[in-house]
Every structure is written in C-alpha cells, then in structure tokens.
Amino acid sequence: MDLIQKIRERAKATNKTIVLAEGIEERVIKAAVTIRDEKIAKVILLGREEKIKEIAGGIDLSGIEIIDPEISEKTRDYAELLYQLRKDKGMTEEKAMELAKNPIWYGTLMVKNGDVDGMVAGAITATADIFRPAFQVIKTAPGVSVVSSAFIMVVPNCEYGSNGIILFADCAINPNPDAKQLAEIALASSRTWKALMDEEPIIAMLSFSTKGSGQHETVDKVVEATNILRQKAPEIKVDGELQADAALVPKVAKTKAPGSEVAGRANILIFPDLNSGNIGYKLVQRLAKAEAIGPISQGLAMPINDLSRGCSSDDIVNVAAITALQAQNLVK
Ligand SMILES: CC(C)(COP(=O)(O)OP(=O)(O)OC[C@H]1O[C@@H](n2cnc3c(N)ncnc32)[C@H](O)[C@@H]1OP(=O)(O)O)[C@@H](O)C(=O)NCCC(=O)NCCS
Numbered sequence: 001m002d003l004i005q006k007i008r009e010r011a012k013a014t015n016k017t018i019v020l021a022e023g024i025e026e027r028v029i030k031a032a033v034t035i036r037d038e039k040i041a042k043v044i045l046l047g048r049e050e051k052i053k054e055i056a057g058g059i060d061l062s063g064i065e066i067i068d069p070e071i072s073e074k075t076r077d078y079a080e081l082l083y084q085l086r087k088d089k090g091m092t093e094e095k096a097m098e099l100a101k102n103p104i105w106y107g108t109l110m111v112k113n114g115d116v117d118g119m120v121a122g123a124i125t126a127t128a129d130i131f132r133p134a135f136q137v138i139k140t141a142p143g144v145s146v147v148s149s150a151f152i153m154v155v156p157n158c159e160y161g162s163n164g165i166i167l168f169a170d171c172a173i174n175p176n177p178d179a180k181q182l183a184e185i186a187l188a189s190s191r192t193w194k195a196l197m198d199e200e201p202i203i204a205m206l207s208f209s210t211k212g213s214g215q216h217e218t219v220d221k222v223v224e225a226t227n228i229l230r231q232k233a234p235e236i237k238v239d240g241e242l243q244a245d246a247a248l249v250p251k252v253a254k255t256k257a258p259g260s261e262v263a264g265r266a267n268i269l270i271f272p273d274l275n276s277g278n279i280g281y282k283l284v285q286r287l288a289k290a291e292a293i294g295p296i297s298q299g300l301a302m303p304i305n306d307l308s309r310g311c312s313s314d315d316i317v318n319v320a321a322i323t324a325l326q327a328q329n330l331v332k
C-alpha cells in the first residue's frame with residue numbers, strides 16, 4: 001500500500017467530521033464526494049446550497065451536509081464566540097457578525113466550538129486568509145510558539161530521502177523565521193515525519209552554503225538553528241548548514257560534508273525562509289511531477305489545514321485525511 005492509501009485508510013478508522021469551507025468550488029465538491037464514497041470522514045460543505053448544487057451539476061451529494069453561513073442558525077452563536085475571544089484585541093460585535101458569515105471564519109469557529117473535528121480550505125483562498133482566523137481563534141497548541149507547515153513530497157523514480165519521500169518545511173507560513181523559530185519548525189517536522197512515515201527523521205538545515213563554504217548572516221542563522229535544535233533534542237539526527245545536494249546525494253555529501261551522519265541521507269529538508277521553501281516545493285512538484293501532500297499545519301491547537309490554490313481534488317482528499325489524523329492526535 002502506498003503512503004497516500006495508508007493515510008486514507010488510517011483516516012477512515014478515526015470516524016471524524018471535516019468541514020470543507022469552499023463548497024462553491026468544483027474541486028472541493030468532487031473531493032467531498034470522494035471523502036464520502038471512501039468513508040474517509042463525514043463531510044460538510046459550506047456555501048449557498050443552490051449554488052453548490054448548480055456547480056455539482058448531476059453529482060449526487062446525498063450524505064454530504066451543506067451549511068450556508070449567511071443564514072445558518074449557528075452564525076449568531078459563532079459571532080458571539082468570536083467577539084468574546086477577540087474583544088480585547090478590538091473586535092466589535094458588528095465585525096464579529098460580519099466575519100462569522102464568511103465561510104473560512106465560520107468553519108474555523110465550528111472547529112473551535114467542537115462542532116466539527118477539523119477544517120480544510122485554501123483551494124480558492126490565499127494562505128494568509130486561512131491562517132489569520134486560525135491564529136486568532138484556534139491559537140497554538142500548548143508549548144508551541146510558532147505554527148508552521150510541512151509538505152510530504154513523493155517524488156517518482158527518486159532514490160533520495162526515503163525512496164523518494166521527503167518532508168519539506170516551512171513552505172507556507174513563516175516568511176522569515178529566526179534561528180529559534182527555525183529550530184522549532186525542524187522539531188515539529190520531525191514529529192510529523194514520525195507520525196506519517198514511522199521512520200527515523202534525518203534533518204538537513206538547508207542553506208546556499210555547506211559547512212562554511214559561504215559566509216553571510218543568513219548562513220549564520222541556519223548554523224544557530226542547528227545548534228539550538230541539537231541542544232533541545234540531542235537524540236535527533238540534524239546537521240547544518242548544508243546545501244540541498246549535500247543533504248540528499250551521498251557522493252556530493254562525501255566531498256562537501258565528510259563525516260556528517262545526515263549529509264547524503266536526509267529525509268527532512270528545512271528551508272531557511274519562505275521564499276526558498278515555497279519556491280522549492282513548487283519546483284519539485286511541477287518539474288519532477290512529485291505528489292505534494294500538504295501543507296500540513298504543525299502546532300495549531302486544533303486541526304485547520306490549508307491547500308494550494310493549484311491543488312487537485314485528490315490533494316484536497318489527502319489533506320482532509322491528514323486533518324482527521326490530527327483530530328485523533330495521530331499527527332500533531
Ligand atoms: C500567516 C500570516 C498571515 C500571519 O501574519 P499576520 O496576520 O500579519 O500576523 P500578526 O503578526 O499580525 O499576528 C496576528 C496573530 O497571529 C499570531 N501569529 C502570527 N504568525 C504566527 C505563527 N507563525 N504561529 C503562531 N501564531 C502566529 C500572532 O501571535 C497574532 O496573535 P494575536 O492577534 O492573538 O496576538 C503571515 O505570516 C503570512 O502572510 N504568511 C505568509 C503566507 C503566505 O503567503 N504563504 C505563501 C503561500 S502558501
């Protein structure tokens with residue numbers, strides 16, 4: 001069974017309810033149908049019912065609940081919840097009511113209120129507009145200071161990482177993490193890797209330099225992050241700073257980083273910033289025709305997951321399955 005099938009199979013056993021907030025998008029409707037048919041989770045679509053049915057055409061939507069945040073009887077309660085949570089930060093009752101009618105905010109408030117186990121959105125909404133409500137309403141899990149994200153990249157015909165499976169982080173949330181945040185992103189990624197792959201994490205902290213071959217403050221940040229992680233979790237295999245070829249390719253590792261127990265064997269790549277992470281994952285996805293599973297949120301107190309606007313319907317199903325695993329605490 002391949003990784004994606006395994007994730008879907010594990011999700012089935014959790015019996016969770018997942019809300020897909022962008023019910024008016026065709027790929028989302030198709031994903032909801034697959035989630036229902038494969039019994040991955042109970043699924044709810046948000047949006048105006050007639051519009052969703054019109055977009056669905058002849059597709060049978062039985063068993064999929066549709067809720068319109070504009071007219072839902074719960075909207076007022078959610079607005080009150082939002083107002084109470086954010087009034088000290090300047091939220092007014094009017095603004096809370098306006099936001100609660102927005103499907104992304106409504107879905108986030110459903111999760112917060114315990115009415116569903118998780119939310120997935122981002123097929124037609126930019127990442128910042130998914131995470132702003134999540135940060136304000138759901139907040140970070142205990143002990144976490146920075147929420148981040150990971151992609152599991154499944155690269156065909158590739159011998160690197162774990163037979164072509166490699167975790168990339170952070171590719172979606174933190175524009176310019178400092179050394180402490182970078183170390184925390186690496187630690188969270190090691191947990192995500194273990195939860196999904198059941199394999200030892202081997203972490204490369206990426207840079208344009210390997211072991212002092214280049215000098216710059218951005219390189220210093222990666223070295224500092226590596227040292228912080230080593231102190232925090234000495235049991236974890238981590239090395240940096242490493243270039244991507246030194247991290248992945250044994251022959252290059254021998255030349256550039258001899259003696260490293262990570263170089264040439266890494267299965268987790270931690271990018272120094274969001275420019276490199278986001279560009280890197282999209283290049284591998286498109287040029288190597290890799291499956292990009294994610295972005296998987298790391299460190300939120302309750303499961304909310306984003307998508308790329310370039311996602312397929314299958315990508316949405318995969319992220320919904322991971323959301324169900326997060327709701328069961330099988331992935332954090
Ligand atoms: C996610 C993002 C919108 C947050 O930025 P922001 O809203 O300006 O954040 P702020 O600094 O104003 O903080 C707002 C709240 O979110 C929290 N927050 C922001 N980033 C956080 C993080 N990474 N982890 C946890 N909490 C975070 C803040 O603590 C603050 O909480 P509070 O209001 O309760 O005090 C921003 O980091 C962003 O745009 N990231 C890039 C997203 C993107 O375009 N990705 C590329 C495509 S995937």
Ligand SMILES: CC(=O)OP(=O)(O)O
Nearest residue numbers: 172295307308309310
């Ligand atoms: C994760 C990501 O890059 O999202 P989008 O493609 O929607 O910007």
